Amino acid sequence: MYIDQASAQDLQAHLAELEKQYAEIQSAKLNLDLTRGKPNSAQLDLSNSLDGILTGSYKAEDGTDCRNYGGLDGIAEAKALFSQVLGVKPSETLIGGNASLTLMFQSVAFAHLFGVRGRDSAWANEGEIKFLCPVPGYDRHFGICEELGIQMIPVAMDDKGPLMDEVESLVKADPCIKGIWCVPRFSNPTGIVYSDEVVDRIARLGNIAGANFRVMWDNAYAIHALGDDAPQLANLMDAARRHGTEDSVLIFGSTSKVTFAGSGLAFMGASEENLKHFKKHLGMSTIGPDKVNQLRHVKFFGDLDGLLQHMSKHAELLKPRFDAVLKHLEQGFSDSDLGSWTVPEGGYFVSFDARPGLAKEIVRLAGEAGVKLTPAGATFPYGKDPEDKNIRLAPSFPSLDDINKTMEVFTVCVKLASVRQKLS
Amino acid sequence: MYIDQASAQDLQAHLAELEKQYAEIQSAKLNLDLTRGKPNSAQLDLSNSLDGILTGSYKAEDGTDCRNYGGLDGIAEAKALFSQVLGVKPSETLIGGNASLTLMFQSVAFAHLFGVRGRDSAWANEGEIKFLCPVPGYDRHFGICEELGIQMIPVAMDDKGPLMDEVESLVKADPCIKGIWCVPRFSNPTGIVYSDEVVDRIARLGNIAGANFRVMWDNAYAIHALGDDAPQLANLMDAARRHGTEDSVLIFGSTSKVTFAGSGLAFMGASEENLKHFKKHLGMSTIGPDKVNQLRHVKFFGDLDGLLQHMSKHAELLKPRFDAVLKHLEQGFSDSDLGSWTVPEGGYFVSFDARPGLAKEIVRLAGEAGVKLTPAGATFPYGKDPEDKNIRLAPSFPSLDDINKTMEVFTVCVKLASVRQKLS
Numbered sequence: 001m002y003i004d005q006a007s008a009q010d011l012q013a014h015l016a017e018l019e020k021q022y023a024e025i026q027s028a029k030l031n032l033d034l035t036r037g038k039p040n041s042a043q044l045d046l047s048n049s050l051d052g053i054l055t056g057s058y059k060a061e062d063g064t065d066c067r068n069y070g071g072l073d074g075i076a077e078a079k080a081l082f083s084q085v086l087g088v089k090p091s092e093t094l095i096g097g098n099a100s101l102t103l104m105f106q107s108v109a110f111a112h113l114f115g116v117r118g119r120d121s122a123w124a125n126e127g128e129i130k131f132l133c134p135v136p137g138y139d140r141h142f143g144i145c146e147e148l149g150i151q152m153i154p155v156a157m158d159d160k161g162p163l164m165d166e167v168e169s170l171v172k173a174d175p176c177i178k179g180i181w182c183v184p185r186f187s188n189p190t191g192i193v194y195s196d197e198v199v200d201r202i203a204r205l206g207n208i209a210g211a212n213f214r215v216m217w218d219n220a221y222a223i224h225a226l227g228d229d230a231p232q233l234a235n236l237m238d239a240a241r242r243h244g245t246e247d248s249v250l251i252f253g254s255t256s257k258v259t260f261a262g263s264g265l266a267f268m269g270a271s272e273e274n275l276k277h278f279k280k281h282l283g284m285s286t287i288g289p290d291k292v293n294q295l296r297h298v299k300f301f302g303d304l305d306g307l308l309q310h311m312s313k314h315a316e317l318l319k320p321r322f323d324a325v326l327k328h329l330e331q332g333f334s335d336s337d338l339g340s341w342t343v344p345e346g347g348y349f350v351s352f353d354a355r356p357g358l359a360k361e362i363v364r365l366a367g368e369a370g371v372k373l374t375p376a377g378a379t380f381p382y383g384k385d386p387e388d389k390n391i392r393l394a395p396s397f398p399s400l401d402d403i404n405k406t407m408e409v410f411t412v413c414v415k416l417a418s419v420r421q422k423l424s
Numbered sequence: 425m426y427i428d429q430a431s432a433q434d435l436q437a438h439l440a441e442l443e444k445q446y447a448e449i450q451s452a453k454l455n456l457d458l459t460r461g462k463p464n465s466a467q468l469d470l471s472n473s474l475d476g477i478l479t480g481s482y483k484a485e486d487g488t489d490c491r492n493y494g495g496l497d498g499i500a501e502a503k504a505l506f507s508q509v510l511g512v513k514p515s516e517t518l519i520g521g522n523a524s525l526t527l528m529f530q531s532v533a534f535a536h537l538f539g540v541r542g543r544d545s546a547w548a549n550e551g552e553i554k555f556l557c558p559v560p561g562y563d564r565h566f567g568i569c570e571e572l573g574i575q576m577i578p579v580a581m582d583d584k585g586p587l588m589d590e591v592e593s594l595v596k597a598d599p600c601i602k603g604i605w606c607v608p609r610f611s612n613p614t615g616i617v618y619s620d621e622v623v624d625r626i627a628r629l630g631n632i633a634g635a636n637f638r639v640m641w642d643n644a645y646a647i648h649a650l651g652d653d654a655p656q657l658a659n660l661m662d663a664a665r666r667h668g669t670e671d672s673v674l675i676f677g678s679t680s681k682v683t684f685a686g687s688g689l690a691f692m693g694a695s696e697e698n699l700k701h702f703k704k705h706l707g708m709s710t711i712g713p714d715k716v717n718q719l720r721h722v723k724f725f726g727d728l729d730g731l732l733q734h735m736s737k738h739a740e741l742l743k744p745r746f747d748a749v750l751k752h753l754e755q756g757f758s759d760s761d762l763g764s765w766t767v768p769e770g771g772y773f774v775s776f777d778a779r780p781g782l783a784k785e786i787v788r789l790a791g792e793a794g795v796k797l798t799p800a801g802a803t804f805p806y807g808k809d810p811e812d813k814n815i816r817l818a819p820s821f822p823s824l825d826d827i828n829k830t831m832e833v834f835t836v837c838v839k840l841a842s843v844r845q846k847l848s
Contacts, residue, residue: 036493044482044491051716052476058468067468067684069460097521098714105709113537114571140708147538147708256711260491263716284564284571285529287680290522290714292475292687 001415002337003422011423018416022369025409030370032406037188037348037394038261042317046310047259053299058292066291072279078265078294084304085222086251086269087235093269094278097289100254100266104216105144107250107268108179110281112148116212116247117277123150123178123212131216132170132180134162136351136379136390138188141181141218145381152381153177157190159342161198168201171209179214180205185233186221189351189379189392191344193231203239206248217251221347223311224257226319230345237269246271255297257348258311265289265297321395321403325350328407338418348396351379356387358417363391365413371406425839426761427846435847442840446793449833454794456830461612461772461818462685466741470734471683477723482716490715496703502689502718508728509646510675510693511659517693518702521713524678524690528640529568531674531692532603534705536572540636540671541701547574547602547636555640556594556604558586560775560803560814562612565605565642569805576805577601581614583766585622592625595633603638604629609657610645613775613803613816615768617655627663630672641675645771647735648681650743654769661693670695679721681772682735689713689721745819745827749774752831762842774817775803782841783812789837795830 003011058067060075073079074095083093096103112129115121123129130151133142145152153170155162161184171177182202184194194202202215217236240246249271255264270278301307322344329341329352341352354362359376366373374392377383393410395403427435482491484499497503498519507517520527536553539545547553554575557566569576577594579586585608595601606626608618618626626639641660664670673695679688694702725731746768753765753776765776778786783800790797798816801807817834819827 038493041489041492044489047491048480048482051478051480051482051720054475056472056475058472058475065465065468067471067687068465069462069680069685099710099712102710109709143708147705256493260716261493262712263491263714281571284567285533286523286526288523288686290687290717292684293714293717296475 001335003418004337008423011419014415015419015423018412018419021412022365022416025369025412028370030405030409032370032398032402032409033372034394034398034403034406034410035372035374036397038397039257039314040317040397043314043396044260046313047300050259050296050300053296054292058295060291060295064291066295069287071291072283072286072288073275074267074289075291075294075298077298081298081301081304081307082253082265082267083269085253085307086219086237086267088237088251088269091272092237092275093267094275095289095294096266096268098256098262098264098266100218100220100252100256100268101140103266103268104141104218104252106282107214107216107278108144108150109148110278111178111212111214112150114281116214116274121212127176130174130177132162132167132177133381134180134182135381136189136385136392137181138183138218139378139383141216142381154381157187157192159192161192161194164198164201168205168208171205171213175210177209178212179216181216181218183218183220184236185219186224186344186347188220188347189349189390191342191347191349191351193233193345196234199234199236200239203236203245203249204243206240206245207243209248211247213248215249217249219251219253221257222253223308224314224348225311225346226315226322227345247274250274258307258314259297259300263293265294318396320400321398322350324400324403325393325395325407328404328411332411332414338414348394350393350395352391352393353389354391354414355418355421356389358414358421359385359388359391361417362413365417366409369409369413371409373410425759427842428761432847435843438839439843439847442836442843445836446789446840449793449836452794454829454833456794456822456826456833457796458818458822458827458830458834459796459798460821462821463681463738464741464821467738467820468684470737471724474683474720474724477720478716482719484715484719488715490719493711495715496707496710496712497699498691498713499715499718499722501722505722505725505728505731506677506689506691507693509677509731510643510661510691512661512675512693515696516661516699517691518699519713519718520690520692522686522688522690522717524642524644524676524680524692525564527690527692528565528642528676530706531638531640531702532568532574533572534702535602535636535638536574538705540638540698545636551600554598554601556586556591556601557805558604558606559805560613560809560816561605562607562642563802563807565640566805578805581611581616583616585616585618588622588625591629592632595629595637599634601633602636603640605640605642607642607644608660609643610648610768610771612644612771613773613814615766615771615773615775617657617769620658623658623660624663627660627669627673628667630664630669631667633672635671637672639673641673643675643677644681646677647732648738648772649735649770650739650746651769671698674698682731682738683721683724687717689718742820744824745822746774748824748827749817749819749831752828752835756835756838762838772818772820774819776815776817777813778815778838779842779845780811780813782838782845783809783815785841786815786834786837789841790833793833793837795833797834
């Protein structure tokens with residue numbers, strides 16, 4: 001259906017049909033949820049042997065008793081394994097607690113309040129601090145900035161990553177821009193993978209911006225491909241080393257969507273100098289991470305091969321769910337002017353762009369038909385999508401059957417909202 | 425030996441003897457450590473069955489899948505159990521990650537930077553903020569204040585707790601005093617237990633101070649008695665309820681010295697209103713605590729009785745170590761003017777007061793004889809003991825044999841430093 005080319009009469013007929021379909025859906029009193037990027041229980045089952053895997057042996061390779069205090073940055077064997085996910089050296093790796101969000105919050109908060117190289121370097125000293133936010137993006141990144149009073153500047157993305165001409169000229173023009181949020185592989189929510197050129201240009205930002213600028217590289221889906229052919233991401237730290245900007249990049253990851261969400265490990269890759277300063281402040285707020293859980297994870301995976309084999313089991317469980325969402329989008333909108341979407345090869349989301357001005361209305365319609373969608377605007381700083389068109393779909397958690405039901409509702413809601421708008 | 429009454433000749437003879445003893449100790453090339461309040465491996469063994477205790481069952485009582493995201497304040501059964509340790513209602517309990525230090529840091533940081541009741545109530549708005557610090561106290565509390573730029577005012581303690589006349593008059597006089605650090609049972613390092621009257625007066629501080637004042641009640645050793653007859657601590661939240669000051673108290677605890685240090689649970693007791701505001705900020709920096717580990721702990725203890733029985737096994741392992749330290753102090757100094765010490769009935773420390781001006785020298789002498797002691801001054805804000813006399817002894821970790829060797833060295837060092845000082 002191309003509603004821009006349809007006659008008023010055709011649109012009225014469509015509308016009547018869609019209103020009828022919507023009423024039928026409402027009468028079914030559904031209760032479905034497509035909001036959260038969280039693993040389904042079959043995925044979680046893959047890691048059930050974690051509890052008990054230590055069989056009473058709590059010693060790390062170097063003799064550390066993981067049950068006791070000590071070690072602010074994690075055990076050596078966890079660094080050795082997860083540094084490979086981050087793409088940094090083990091000496092550039094910190095293994096934290098259960099949330100990379102915490103490491104990111106701390107990184108920004110410490111830099112802002114306490115400085116990246118001592119008190120004098122605190123961002124807060126320099127006036128109104130700003131961050132670049134490629135959009136659509138991840139609401140929890142934006143939450144960190146809001147919490148700390150850091151102003152956010154949205155930057156558009158295409159299928160290669162943030163528009164780097166814009167990024168570079170903004171950074172050149174304003175020394176109060178201290179960082180940029182990136183989800184570089186299977187970006188949340190568009191699923192795109194940053195191109196090699198974009199990665200290289202991001203590594204060079206440290207030479208354009210001031211010394212205290214930091215790239216917040218949230219590689220949350222580093223190993224979360226849906227198939228073997230998914231595009232690879234260039235190594236940011238390697239690029240930074242080439243350009244002498246190692247201190248300008250902070251790389252994050254976790255096993256939240258690898259083992260147990262909330263009971264996994266978070267990790268951070270950073271230059272040794274950055275880690276040294278980070279740990280000074282970290283040590284004021286914690287006695288160290290849960291080393292027992294780190295030991296469990298290392299024993300569970302063995303090595304990087306073991307980890308990647310584990311991830312292919314996740315892909316087997318996730319692929320059909322993504323396919324179902326995409327099939328409905330294809331059937332509903334491929335031959336239309338009602339919306340566009342991404343076909344991600346990994347990650348946890350499908351991003352749908354409706355006709356401008358309709359995202360909120362579609363989410364409302366779906367909600368009133370018993371289908372919960374991520375609030376419109378959530379993928380933009382301050383919750384404000386300037387075109388009110390982006391909707392994030394999260395297919396990982398519901399059953400295939402529920403996804404099919406949800407997407408039927410979604411399709412009707414998009415069409416209904418679009419035709420109503422056109423006629424109004 | 426009363427050196428104040430000894431003749432110069434006697435002192436010289438003593439000195440010669442002590443120098444000889446010290447030289448002998450030095451030649452033994454010891455490598456001993458009495459610095460850290462951490463559990464010994466026999467204590468840690470008590471909890472070895474934690475890993476594997478879930479036997480594949482990851483569901484909480486209310487059906488929550490503990491392996492997945494969700495739940496910022498912990499699972500219901502953990503609240504039910506550990507609220508009893510805190511002495512608050514389950515609805516006033518938050519179960520966090522592995523470090524109560526983190527909950528304390530966050531409580532102070534959120535209040536200081538973001539406010540206890542929205543941005544307008546941020547302490548930082550009110551000028552130079554101060555905390556009362558009963559001394560000697562815990563260095564990591566002081567570290568939180570230093571990190572956040574909060575000025576510390578030391579307050580003396582006696583065997584009933586902080587000197588409350590002084591505390592009250594300070595709080596009355598200065599609205600910039602926003603908090604007080606307390607380790608109320610088996611205080612770190614003196615081991616004293618706050619008297620009922622002190623607890624009641626602390627609960628009343630909320631009526632003297634402004635609305636944003638907070639008592640930081642670090643009940644780290646709530647259930648860490650060395651015997652059944654150890655003095656009980658009055659319930660702070662009950663007292664606060666009587667005085668209508670529930671919002672002025674924040675209560676902390678953990679299982680760091682109950683199960684595994686670093687892989688246990690931390691918890692916080694606070695009014696529902698305080699928790700509500702705390703969680704708003706907490707949610708910006710974490711996706712929630714490790715619920716799987718919470719489930720393990722609940723299953724491990726069963727109920728409060730199980731927990732207390734577990735603690736009596738710790739007492740069995742710790743009591744002989746404390747006795748050894750006290751025996752050496754008794755033998756070395758009971759009939760002397762060389763120092764005084766506390767006889768704690770729980771907790772992790774023995775606090776020794778040398779003659780003024782000698783703590784640093786004693787720690788130095790011990791260090792050069794291969795015995796590491798907690799740095800002198802560590803128990804005071806900014807690391808500065810105004811009388812340079814307090815030394816914290818931590819007997820939990822070393823073997824009995826090592827404690828005996830350490831205390832022999834300690835005794836000689838105290839005597840040597842004292843006689844040298846007297847003769848100088």
